[in-house]
Amino acid sequence: MASTIKPADKRIPAPLQPVRGTHDLLPAEAARHRAVVESAREVAQRYGYREMATPIFEFSDVFRRSLGDTSDVVTKEMYSFTDKGGEEITLRPEGTAGVARAVVSNGLSQELPVKFFYAGPMFRYERPQKGRLRQFHQIGIELIGVAQPLADVEVIACGAAILRELGVLDRTVLEINTLGDPESRQAYRRVLVDYLEAYRERLSEDSRARLERNPLRILDSKDEGDRRIVAEAPLYSDHLTSAARDFFTAVTRGLDALGIGYVLNPRLVRGLDYYGHTAFEFTAEELGAQKTIMAGGRYDGLVAEMGGPPTPGIGWAGGIERIAMLIGDPPPPPRPIAVVPVGAAAEQTALAVADRLRRAGFAVELGYSGNVGKRLKRANKLNARAAVLLGEDELAKGAATLRDLDSGVQEEAPLSSLEERLSRFR
């Protein structure tokens, strides 16, 4: 009876739930994340990108200045707080602003171009959904210091290569558009607003609000009525400066040359203010509403906005959770060797043998308690490939019994030859 003490409270109190929109990454899921990050890192390296990391929080100003104060990300989704020193701090909602800040902070403008790869958590206070979390993770690359359209092509090609490496490229569509240069954008914005004003009363409520804040976003509205109005709207392509048009043509020709398929989407708009010229996203229809798995564009004004010299830049970010939903199970870890002491006398030897084998590169599981039967049972559950049994008989001879757990065949081997004898089980 004394052994049936129950924990005082088996229930999980509400506060022990993870915070809304956050998630524990248990081993199976962590393995998928790791597969995404490792493939991306490896491929990005082939394109010359070196990994770097910025802090996950910055002065709030870093994001306010870079993302623009009309974006939802800045106006309602930032995790901001005042720290004990009175500083206004924000958990990063995206990666590019921090990288641009780091370029300025570290004086990297002296060694352009720089090419960075990064991976890590981002934070946005949004309503959670499949593929949309409050803490989520991104991979990304940034190419800073190259103004030529060749950079845009290479950056997109690198993204495509990563998706190909992960086996998901053929389930995605690359959409691409140009947001033009500032001159084109201002001109078009005026023309577009003039056109839309005439239909103001018929626009959706959302779009009426966008009319002041970010009229280009109306082009991307999903509202049926909006879409009818937008269908007749003047086209941005008719209002691009020739320089902006030539730039975009060079980008698409580069993609053509590489055989990278894409769909021109004149309605594709970026939410963050720092984008201009090339904008693109890879989407996977099967993911539903949150189907963009990788997106980015050119941000020639960003570094200057951070207080650095005028510096062109382009990059993208990919949602690790979203990409992870598309990939298959990564290969399982190598099967371990189980070291099983028979009787208490053998435990020290077992510990030493396990350590020796691990140094030799084997994955080794050491049962922590129980008789032989229990330990083998556990070894089986761990998918062990073989067991090393150490009992009185064996110890007396300086040997161990090796059991092949797949075939059940066992043999005796001198302790000194264990590594060699076990090598076929690696």
Added chain:
RNA sequence: GCGGGCGUAGCUCAAUUGGUUAGAGCACCGGGUUGUGGUCCCGGGGGUUGUGGGUUCAAGUCCCAUCGCUCGCCCCA
């Protein structure tokens, strides 16, 4: 932030129009086997039905609130 759907054991699911002690498979633990795993057989633990109120003689089932997930909008990776 807006609108809809769903929450029963660790997992996947049952439970008649509201009606006995909320069941099953898998998983877990123990025994059959204290120097031999998987298969098999036997047994066991585990649920205040997400949480809190309400209606009712009676609530897993109906109502309200709340939390979480989910679908769409919004936003975006």
